[in-house]
Amino acid sequence: MQFELNENHALLKTSIREFLEKESPLAKSRPMMEETQEGFSKELYAELGDLGYLGLTLSESEGGGAAGVIGLAVVLEEMGRVAFPGPFLDLVLAEETLCRVKDQQASQFLQETVSGRKKVLLARSEALDDLERSSLQTRCDQDTIRGTKLPVSYGASADVLLVTTAEGLALVPRPEEGWKATSLPALDHAQRFVEISLDSPGRLLTDKQRADTILQEVDQLGALGASALMLGLMEGSLELTLDYLKERKAFGRTIGSFQVLQHRAADMWIRVESSRSAVYRAAWALENKLEEASLLVASAKAYSGDSARFVCGETIQLFGGVGYTWEYDPHIYYKRVKTLEQLYGSTRNQLEAALQSQGI
């Protein structure tokens, strides 16, 4: 029984925190979210590749950092803390998919993603809701992929798409004239969603059955990763709140001295720390491939989603009027959380998954 991070993970936490605090405080990242087309700093992502963060979860033989699921959680938690924009988790999930496919071209794209030279991203969803559908409309017909995927996160920035089709998982390099991608601006202005219409050359990597198995494993990692991001987001949001409560004055005193606000801050902290327990226990179970991992990952995602919604919403409320302004940062955290609650297995689907993992 040990809850502390081991030496390597503790070191990883310090390094990524220092890097992000220097390179991507909100003062620097907000212009990326608000003023660039891709929504993130391409230079920083290249640097993440150089520093080895992009191959974090891969084995050493694949050129990765072998940091495991716990290492991934550590890095994503820190990214959440500063609301780091861009497709970091999506790239990790595409890598995890590629490395499970035995294919020479896939291996080559994997290496290029790890080094930061290319971006491979998954294109799976065909609808905006989270309802399960029995079949995919996108087809793979004699090395041509036809269909519409939406939303695809950061799809416009992809060099290669991994596309799910009725026949299986297909590899689709970006056509020379670029993707037929329509931007879908949404509530979370840091997120980039596109709709991509495909009628492009591509080829099948695996059949449907194998693809489903691979993607099931990748989905667990996605849910865990999103939980760790939300843990970081609520941590960052709570830090903002505590600073504000300690400096803002009203009625002749610091507002943090009002018990009604103290108790609300205490509830936020309880949510943050309980999510931390849940996220790291799930990461540990997934890393060790334990049977209870599906229950624990689903629990972590559902619980940290509810908690992050609560914590980041409270931040806006406790800031008062300025919390509702574009200028202040609380809305950045709140919006990121809303996106993550839906993606990587929505809360209601995770709740159902938790029940089913127990045969209920």
Added chain:
Amino acid sequence: MDFHFSEEQQQFRMELRAWLKENLERPWIEELRDPKNDEKKLFDIRRNWQAKLNESGYLGIHWPKEWGGRGLTVVENAIFAAEAIHAPPIASRVGINLLGPALIHHATEEQRRRFIPKMLSGEEVWCQGFSEPDAGSDLAALRTRAELDGEDFRLEGQKVWTTFAPWSDWIFVLARTDPDDRYGGITFFLVSLHQEGIDVRPIRQITGESEFGEVFFSGALAKREHIVGAIGEGWKIAMTVLAYERGSMSLAHLARFDHYLKDLVDGVRENGSLQRADVREKIARLMVEKEVLRANGYRTLATLASGQAPGPEASLEKIFWSEYSRRLADGALDLLGLQAHLLVRSPHARPHMDWAQEALYSRAVTIYAGSSEIQRNIISKRILKLPSS
């Protein structure tokens, strides 16, 4: 990061399971259901069970061997709590769980030798004299006085919410030795209940039982040799007791909650509502929160096992498990309807679970051991460092 139980700990669990199978004659719920068992009889069953555990080395599992313990860790103690959920609760729960750690940390060797063995054997049952009618959440406002009488002291005052008072032999009391020093004027006494100047009156609870009572002191003797720590150190020692009361117990509660939630799932399966979306969502949330509770519990356990004393983080656990227990019981009453209202002795009551008792008792757990409001004060002041008004 490691949540594994070690080989030795697994071994401990297996041996314990075998021992329980051999030694536990009847699940506690059946004793409760038996019309022949009145409150006195039930308490005797608890006392006998405690004696049996003590003979077999299953009490004070994480205490040092020299004080009658088994010399293992809080992890094995938690395993015990989880495995023994169908067994009667021990008679001297308050003594062993709360006073025990305080004696081990703060008492003299002589006091430990005098009190610990009889506490373990159940020969002497303890209750806790902290709260008073005008000192509940504001415990330091307590007014029970200890007045010097020769070498020793005489107690004047009243304690309330004293769990097991009607069945106890001894009480550990916080009493005022200096009226002018709010915290430094409090001393921790061990006092016999079998003497002149003490009057114990049961209080009837909302469950109808009288598990706790009031204790009145009028000149009762409190011996100097039975002061724990120094005069004026009572507050500090009380804080140790309360930290143990708050923290490290989630795993024991978890074992109960596992059992309860299983009964709830069985119940909705039987009444045919398990496929309803509203039912599924409610049960899924209770299940998810229970896993979060377990994760919090393991985390505290890991901290304690590494030798650290429970800190203000214990407040997180206390709030989480106590408030969860309310949500779980309310959830069962909602989803099982009046079947969950039936008392354990009623026809048609659920055979393995006393939801009515649990639903009522869950209204106590967010009050005792420092109310949820006090825990939030502790978090905001000591962890979040928010300013005092």
